[in-house]
Amino acid sequence: MSQLTPEEAVSLFLIKFLAILWEAMPFIVLGAVLAGILEEFLPQQAITRFLPKQVVPAVMIGALLGLLFPMCECGILVVMRRLLRKGLPLSCCIAYMLAGPIINVVVIFSTWAAFKNHNIETEMVGLRVGLAFLVACLTALIVHLQYLKHGNALLTSVAMPREAAPAADDTEGAPAPAKRTLGQRLSNISATSMHDFVDITLFLTLGAVLAATAKLFLPSSEVEALSRDHPFLAVPAMMGLAFLMCLCSEADAFVAASFTNMHISAKTAFLVLGPMLDIKLVLMYTRVFRRRLIVTIASSVVALVFVFCILVHLVYQWQGWTGVPVRTL
Amino acid sequence: MAHTHPHPGESLRNYFTEQLLGILVCGGLGFVAVRMYSNGMLNFILAKEFHLPVLLGGVAILTVIVLLRAIAVWNEAGALQAPAYAGPECGPDHVHDATCAHDHGIPGHTHDHGDHAHSHDMSWVFVTMLILVIPITLFVIGMPSSAMAALAGRAEAKLAGRNSAPEEALASASLRDQAKDATVEKEEKQADGTIVRTLKTASGLRLRETVPTAGEPRYALITAEGTEFRFNDLNDAAFDEEKRKSLEGQTAILEGRFKRIADKDFTLFRMKMTCCAADTVPLKVRIIVPQAINNINNFDWVQVKGQIQFVKVPGGKTGAETYIPVIMVADLADVRKGEPKNEYEQ
Numbered sequence: 001m002s003q004l005t006p007e008e009a010v011s012l013f014l015i016k017f018l019a020i021l022w023e024a025m026p027f028i029v030l031g032a033v034l035a036g037i038l039e040e041f042l043p044q045q046a047i048t049r050f051l052p053k054q055v056v057p058a059v060m061i062g063a064l065l066g067l068l069f070p071m072c073e074c075g076i077l078v079v080m081r082r083l084l085r086k087g088l089p090l091s092c093c094i095a096y097m098l099a100g101p102i103i104n105v106v107v108i109f110s111t112w113a114a115f116k117n118h119n120i121e122t123e124m125v126g127l128r129v130g131l132a133f134l135v136a137c138l139t140a141l142i143v144h145l146q147y148l149k150h151g152n153a154l155l156t157s158v159a160m161p162r163e164a165a166p167a168a169d170d171t172e173g174a175p176a177p178a179k180r181t182l183g184q185r186l187s188n189i190s191a192t193s194m195h196d197f198v199d200i201t202l203f204l205t206l207g208a209v210l211a212a213t214a215k216l217f218l219p220s221s222e223v224e225a226l227s228r229d230h231p232f233l234a235v236p237a238m239m240g241l242a243f244l245m246c247l248c249s250e251a252d253a254f255v256a257a258s259f260t261n262m263h264i265s266a267k268t269a270f271l272v273l274g275p276m277l278d279i280k281l282v283l284m285y286t287r288v289f290r291r292r293l294i295v296t297i298a299s300s301v302v303a304l305v306f307v308f309c310i311l312v313h314l315v316y317q318w319q320g321w322t323g324v325p326v327r328t329l
Numbered sequence: 330m331a332h333t334h335p336h337p338g339e340s341l342r343n344y345f346t347e348q349l350l351g352i353l354v355c356g357g358l359g360f361v362a363v364r365m366y367s368n369g370m371l372n373f374i375l376a377k378e379f380h381l382p383v384l385l386g387g388v389a390i391l392t393v394i395v396l397l398r399a400i401a402v403w404n405e406a407g408a409l410q411a412p413a414y415a416g417p418e419c420g421p422d423h424v425h426d427a428t429c430a431h432d433h434g435i436p437g438h439t440h441d442h443g444d445h446a447h448s449h450d451m452s453w454v455f456v457t458m459l460i461l462v463i464p465i466t467l468f469v470i471g472m473p474s475s476a477m478a479a480l481a482g483r484a485e486a487k488l489a490g491r492n493s494a495p496e497e498a499l500a501s502a503s504l505r506d507q508a509k510d511a512t513v514e515k516e517e518k519q520a521d522g523t524i525v526r527t528l529k530t531a532s533g534l535r536l537r538e539t540v541p542t543a544g545e546p547r548y549a550l551i552t553a554e555g556t557e558f559r560f561n562d563l564n565d566a567a568f569d570e571e572k573r574k575s576l577e578g579q580t581a582i583l584e585g586r587f588k589r590i591a592d593k594d595f596t597l598f599r600m601k602m603t604c605c606a607a608d609t610v611p612l613k614v615r616i617i618v619p620q621a622i623n624n625i626n627n628f629d630w631v632q633v634k635g636q637i638q639f640v641k642v643p644g645g646k647t648g649a650e651t652y653i654p655v656i657m658v659a660d661l662a663d664v665r666k667g668e669p670k671n672e673y674e675q
Contacts, residue, residue, distance in 0.1 A: 004484050011480035018473050019374040019606035021464055025362065026379075026386030033393050117565040187401035194351050194394045201358075202457050205464070215607070251604035258601075258610040260651075 009216060016212035020280070021205060023248060024074040028200050031075030035082040036193035040185055045087040055091055059140045062092035063133050066100030072249055073101035073275045074204065078196045081159045081288050091144035098301065099136035101249040101275035103129055111271065114253035120264060127268045131308050135272060139300040146296055154293040158199070199287055207280020211246035214279065234266035235309045239302065242274035249275035265313035273305045343451050348402045350458045356395040357465040362387025365468065373473040374606045376675050481606070482672040486586040486598045486628050489611035499594060499617060499640060499655065504548035508536055527551065532638055533577025534657060550659035555580035555634045560599045560612035560674055563637065563654035573639045573652060580636055581656060583614060584669040587631045592621035597633060602673040609673060615640070615655040618664060625666065634663040
């Protein structure tokens with residue numbers, strides 16, 4: 001009875017694919033244009049001057065950078081890659097990349113709005129932002145340790161800081177070496193923008209294909225039913241769902257809210273992991289990081305989100321809080 | 330990083346091919362974005378708030394990327410032909426390295442040396458462009474279309490219906506039983522001695538009780554004109570006692586996909602879209618009808634009119650009480666087949 005006909009399956013796939021692609025497209029364009037402007041106008045090492053020298057505070061600032069420069073997870077990658085080239089430390093970039101799509105005004109507001117009717121909006125926003133901050137900072141520090149050992153070999157050369165190139169440009173940033181005309185500047189901006197746009201859109205497209213395929217087989221309501229009875233399965237199950245669904249960080253809170261009876265810890269897992277790691281992001285990460293670093297980021301994010309969310313669950317149990325939407329009876 | 334091109338002429342040709350293909354494909358994507366905004370195709374895949382960003386994105390592609398790049402490439406090509414040409418630091422057959430990243434005649438050509446081996450491999454460029462052409466091709470053959478959205482919506486309702494836990498028919502008390510503890514809102518005595526009362530039951534249902542001078546009293550639901558309701562509002566109201574009380578007894582009109590549970594009991598599905606068709610969530614409202622329905626197939630669109638009620642169902646293992654929205658239909662004529670304007674509720 002409820003078997004899909006081939007036409008239905010193909011239509012569902014195409015609709016999902018086009019939806020993911022076109023929703024992300026404007027933000028990639030924005031990211032690519034910003035990347036072009038940054039590349040052209042931001043002097044090498046300029047931002048680094050404003051950052052504290054110690055790693056930990058620098059990483060923490062990186063994680064909060066999203067409050068100043070709100071970007072969603074698709075656009076942030078493009079911008080982050082250019083910042084990386086401009087000499088912003090890798091650890092800082094990682095913190096910004098992971099936390100930025102969650103810790104920004106737009107997403108905080110949408111999370112609040114999604115859970116308002118369930119009367120758990122304060123808890124959800126607090127947990128989401130708090131855990132995102134912790135996970136991003138800790139992952140950035142782990143990456144920092146790895147960076148100390150392996151250096152730029154962790155990065156693809158598109159993302160390598162300029163000074164790391166063998167023939168470093170000493171005059172960069174020094175008083176204008178032959179002033180560029182406006183035409184040249186525009187030409188450079190468009191070159192960088194087009195390059196980054198094509199580069200990232202390619203992987204977005206591939207990611208959208210995979211995500212749309214996953215959608216066809218995704219038993220999301222079964223996950224909900226299963227995890228209602230096994231709370232400790234709920235956290236990993238929701239993490240898996242977040243990885244497969246590839247939702248935009250502005251929209252995912254509404255989807256999480258639709259899992260009404262699920263424990264708050266599992267919803268948090270869904271909302272913290274999703275913007276940091278999903279199918280399309282992993283594909284897009286390959287344009288910035290080499291495999292070793294992607295593995296580090298992925299395993300660190302997964303492990304941390306899992307541990308923190310289980311801790312949240314235990315605290316709720318221990319305190320006797322219900323952790324499901326409060327009903328005014 | 331730096332490497333010498335063994336065949337400067339070929340590399341230059343590759344550079345221009347890559348640039349031109351890039352301009353062409355980006356131009357195509359930008360055009361599709363603007364066109365989908367203007368012809369309403371975006372309705373099938375994106376929520377309203379995201380239509381403007383797509384338009385702006387398309388315009389940005391067409392101006393910043395396509396137009397500027399086209400001018401720059403045009404100039405570069407012109408400069409190459411002019412005999413006086415010599416890049417600020419390097420000619421066409423120079424050694425590429427990071428040093429001249431920005432100052433030579435062909436920017437954008439520089440950043441990727443020594444990236445993956447494919448960076449300069451023209452076959453990689455062609456594969457990239459081919460993949461980027463997919464959404465353009467889909468647009469050209471008319472996708473997304475309303476027929477496609479309808480098929481996808483049907484598929485989604487099927488999946489939602491298949492995955493949701495089996496639902497049990499609601500054991501609803503007969504109207505007569507519910508009328509027992511009802512409060513009388515209005516009472517009229519007609520000429521022939523029949524008494525007509527308007528009742529409001531404990532669960533908020535509004536009933537008309539007709540007591541003839543001889544025989545049993547009859548009960549009927551009072552269905553008003555009715556207003557269109559959103560599935561989301563009903564489901565949200567189920568969480569809040571005040572909202573439940575204020576909605577109970579009102580007449581709602583809902584459009585959704587039909588899914589049979591029992592003879593007189595079915596679920597109405599509607600997909601809610603927050604941002605895009607990838608984040609749709611199935612919303613359900615339970616419908617109870619007076620007689621068995623036979624002429625409607627599962628997952629067909631129907632329009633339903635009836636009184637709103639909230640029925641308590643056992644919650645999960647937390648033991649919390651859960652309410653679900655239920656529409657009580659007075660007459661089978663209030664259940665009609667019909668397609669909605671939009672597949673999704675936004």
